[in-house]
Amino acid sequence: MITTVALTKRYGRVTAVDTVDLDVREGDRYGLLGPNGSGKTTLVRMLLGLVFATSGRIEVLGRPVPRRVHEVLPQVGALVEGPAGYPHLSGRTNLRIFDAAGPGGSRRTRRRRVDEALDRVGLGGIDRRPLKAYSLGMRQRLGLAGALLRTPRLLVLDEPTNGLDPRGMREIRDLLAELNAAGTTVFLSSHLLAEVEQLGNRIGVMDRGRLVVQEELATLRAPTGRVLVRSPDAARAAALLDGRVEARDGDALTVRHDDPAGLNALLVGEGLRVAEISAQRRSLEQIVLAATTTSADRIEAVP
Amino acid sequence: MIRVELVKLLRRPRTWVAVALLCALPVLVAAFVAVRHLAPAPGRGPAFMSAVLNNGSLYPAAAMAMVVPIFLPIAVAVLAGDAVAGEATGGTLRYLLARPVGRTRLLVAKLVALTVFVLLALAAVVGTSYVAGVLLLGTQPPAALGEPGGVTSLSGPPLTSTQLTLRVLGTVAFITVSMLGVAAIALFLSTLTDSALGAAFGALAVLVTSDVLLTLDAASAVQPYLPTRYWLAWVDFFRDPIFWRDIEHGLLLQACYLGLLLGAAWANFMTRDVTS
Known part of the structure; x- marks a missing residue:
């Protein structure tokens, strides 16, 4: 769906995107993570032909970008760095204008398509208020409706749940999952870990312009070979397991062991009480923090 | 896309405010002149003003002479600067x-x-100023001069109303081309910067500079090439016979500016990173 080879973008002396080899496959729910200023938005803009690469190659839907971007974009729905529209016009008029601006989609079906898109994002009952009276969440939904207007094969979404409340986030996540199940590939960039963790099946992590991680979420979050145990009898458990306990903090133990069920049976068989037991998995936060260095928006004083 | 742009233009309150303001100025002037019946002496004040006192049908020409030097170019520069x-x-x-x-x-x-x-804007100005001219200044009773009605051209011989209409249309066409020259400057700047205000201001700065240099004898070498040099050449449409030289020079000059600046705007926009 999206392939980039050694994609690089320099602004003067700043390298915003540095030799990125992105690989988004058909049907993916790809989450691109990274601190602020790590190059996510520049990368997204290059995929859409808004920003021209310094070097490297981009292919979207099997066609080279930006050379044949006009063939690609009609099948792509995009939300780039927040929604935008004409503030003095209503949301519906805004969508009609954007729909009419580009190729494809006849004028006869426009009203229906706009209404359907608004329905999907939960704005079906929107009135004639101008866009400037919309809340941030409403604008975000309208931006998504704009991306869905042409039932795209690929959705490229930059921070799609920005400004939404928890319920709104959940709705949008469900909507994206539903679209994905129907065959739409979703590529979303975010700095909200929970967002990506709940929606994505493949993860990319960017740090200072480089793509430092690109992997299936399931692989990244595979068990680490350790089991976390919480027991009122932690001291006895530690004595029993002896060399296999890696850490003990009060009644919590970290045990080197592949099989939580087996370990549980062993402890209970010895008459020890077990309050909690689970295989240790790395959280996405740990993965991202390990892969990235510092936020680009953090500027330390030089002593 | 053209249709969409037109919808955006026509649905924007700003467009209509600009048109209303452009129309208001000549109507205001007509009201003053009608009340005091005091026109500027020939050769002073806006062109045609002394002529319109006798016949309001020529007032659209006077109205255009009022809006072309400053008012209309400002409106065009603001809109074009905002375009991209x-x-x-x-x-x-x-x-x-x-x-x-x-x-x-x-x-x-x-x-x-x-x-x-x-x-x-020009159609609105011509329309309202014609109505204002005829209502407030009146049409000259044909019998008074013993001529078969009509308007006196700047050179003396009278113009029939067909001639007058054609010449007003010619004027509108000429002014449109001149204003597209302004639009081209502002549009080019608009592709350079993300500040609409900056682009409009830049275009106005060019026009003001051009106007100042036109009054400066020391700059006579560059004067024929300044964008505002032939802006009022359309006045020659109201001479009889029409004096074509300046009109032709004006059109040629604006065509050069248009070609150059639109080319530059296109080249810049095509290769620009859109990071906003």
Whole structure:
């Protein structure tokens, strides 16, 4: 769906995107993570032909970008760095204008398509208020409706749940999952870990312009070979397991062991009480923090 | 895309405020002149003012002479400066381009919308000023001069109303081309910066500079090439016979500016990173 080879973008002396080899496959729910200023938005803009690469190659839907971007974009729905529209016009008029601006989609079906898109994002009952009276969440939904207007094969979404409340986030996540199940590939960039963790099946992590991680979420979050145990009898458990306990903090133990069920049976068989037991998995936060260095928006004083 | 741009132009309150203001100035002047019946001496004040006192049908020409030097170019510069920079600031540029709208198509649509604005404004000015002229200043009773009605041209011989209409249309066409020259400057700057205000200001700075140099004898070498040099050449449409030289020079000069600046705007926009 999206392939980039050694994609690089320099602004003067700043390298915003540095030799990125992105690989988004058909049907993916790809989450691109990274601190602020790590190059996510520049990368997204290059995929859409808004920003021209310094070097490297981009292919979207099997066609080279930006050379044949006009063939690609009609099948792509995009939300780039927040929604935008004409503030003095209503949301519906805004969508009609954007729909009419580009190729494809006849004028006869426009009203229906706009209404359907608004329905999907939960704005079906929107009135004639101008866009400037919309809340941030409403604008975000309208931006998504704009991306869905042409039932795209690929959705490229930059921070799609920005400004939404928890319920709104959940709705949008469900909507994206539903679209994905129907065959739409979703590529979303975010700095909200929970967002990506709940929606994505493949993860990319960017740090200072480089793509430092690109992997299936399931692989990244595979068990680490350790089991976390919480027991009122932690001291006895530690004595029993002896060399296999890696850490003990009060009644919590970290045990080197592949099989939580087996370990549980062993402890209970010895008459020890077990309050909690689970295989240790790395959280996405740990993965991202390990892969990235510092936020680009953090500027330390030089002593 | 052209249709979309026109819809955006016509649905924007700003467009109508600009047109209303442009129409208000000549009506205001007509009201003053009608009340005091005191026109500026020939050769002073706006062109045609001494002529219109006798016949209001020539007032549209006087009205255009009032709005062309400053008012209309400001409106055009503001609109054209906003054309690309305004979309960039509002964030809609990225969505239009991702829609996708070709960059060339976008520029062409913007230029067409600006042309329509100029025509709309001039039509409104001509219409309202004709009504204001006839109502407030009256038409000269034909019997008084013993002539078969009509308007006296600046050179003396009278013009029939057909001639007058054709010459007003010629004037509108000439002014439209001149204002497209302004639009081209502002549009080019609009592709350079994301600040609509900056682009409009830049275009106005060019026009003011040009006007100042025109009054400076020391700058006589460059004067024939200044963008505002032939702006009022359309006055020659109201001579009999029409004095074509300046009109032709004006059109040629504006064509050069248009070609150059639109080319530059296109080249810049095509290769520009849209980061707003």
